[in-house]
């Protein structure tokens with residue numbers, strides 16, 4: 096049995112030196128990791144690399160026309176940021192419906208991404224905002240688009256010696272939403288979620304990105320639905336067709352939280368609600 | 378490692394590994410057994426404490442994550458013998474039945490009222506969604522928060 100230990104770096108350099116070591120696991124908010132370790136005996140636990148103390152990983156800052164967020168930004172900080180409210184309303188909506196106050200006060204952006212769950216609520220908003228991840232190791236760093244980061248449920252391209260050190264994204268177009276369904280409103284993981292980033296010009300869809308959560312092994316862009324909507328007016332008919340298309344693009348499974356058929360149908364329902372909201376807000 | 382932090386307004390130093398859960402430190406090392414462990418997985422909120430004034434689950438918090446920070450447990454809410462207005466209101470409206478969820482609910486309610494002195498029912502529901510109570514049906518709890526809110530605002534006006 097190995098004595099569980101903790102590394103609590105103050106600087107990113109120190110953190111990156113420790114991250115590749117054998118038996119060391121990074122902890123941000125701990126809301127996924129410590130749940131996963133709940134039934135693991137103390138002697139069997141990994142050593143924790145506690146990221147909290149690295150101040151530079153907590154920042155929210157404008158970058159170009161968009162934003163750069165540190166991975167340690169919490170859901171609560173996203174929820175309360177006036178900058179994000181204007182520039183990334185989808186992300187703010189997602190952060191404010193997830194978990195509970197207690198969870199949102201600890202759960203981080205980077206943890207949500209690294210955890211790699213297709214039901215992670217911040218992921219569909221990040222997809223429609225074309226987020227780019229900065230992955231760093233002690234010898235350098237690389238950039239990966241969010242769509243290329245996930246390989247499957249809980250599987251990502253993050254290497255053992257890397258940390259997510261920055262999340263950069265565009266500002267949202269003039270219309271956007273995040274909607275989700277779970278077994279109840281609070282403290283429940285999404286069965287289905289839909290995020291969109293839309294710009295309208297003279298009543299027509301000038302650009303649109305739609306992402307679906309929890310209905311495939313990874314979050315999914317609804318690209319056929321997007322193509323269909325481009326250039327169209329948002330009216331009853333076009334919205335109905337788009338909902339049908341999006342349901343068809345989903346590839347859900349039956350699991351403890353829901354059933355495939357229900358999920359598929361709800362993709363259309365949520366997209367319809369969101370698009371109607373946009374159409375009637377004109 | 379030597380952990381320095383503040384517990385219920387008192388500067389505290391403990392020798393720790395850094396990997397212990399804060400709930401275990403509080404209950405077993407500091408004897409603050411008002412903090413309860415329900416699920417141990419962040420779902421029930423019985424282990425809620427305030428970290429720099431914000432509610433968090435102490436079952437999902439490592440001791441090394443509270444270095445230099447301030448923890449408030451239910452024991453730290455009252456001042457000597459006099460109850461915090463939220464505690465008094467919980468007792469008065471009958472918002473306590475078995476009592477297991479009460480410390481967490483009182484702390485979450487106190488944090489809410491510090492942030493929003495006169496919350497709507499909707500705001501209360503959002504703020505307390507992370508604290509499960511299987512006895513009361515929440516009605517009395519919302520009444521307690523409303524009573525505490527009225528009393529705290531009256532007290533504040535009186536002091537001005």
Ligand SMILES: Cc1cc2nc3c(=O)[nH]c(=O)nc-3n(C[C@H](O)[C@H](O)[C@H](O)COP(=O)(O)OP(=O)(O)OC[C@H]3O[C@@H](n4cnc5c(N)ncnc54)[C@H](O)[C@@H]3O)c2cc1C
Pocket residue numbers: 120121122123124125126127128129130166167192193194195198201202203204205206207208209210214215216217253257258259260282283284285418419420
């Ligand atoms: C009761 C409860 C309810 C929840 N409800 C929701 C919900 O509604 N919606 C939702 O999306 N999630 C929910 N979650 C899951 C969880 O809160 C989120 O996924 C959260 O974002 C995880 O972040 P964290 O900082 O706590 O991650 P941690 O647990 O600290 O880490 C998770 C994983 O990511 C790795 N990691 C963390 N940061 C980095 C980094 N910067 N670089 C590389 N790797 C890193 C860790 O090593 C670990 O493997 C819930 C969890 C609980 C316990």
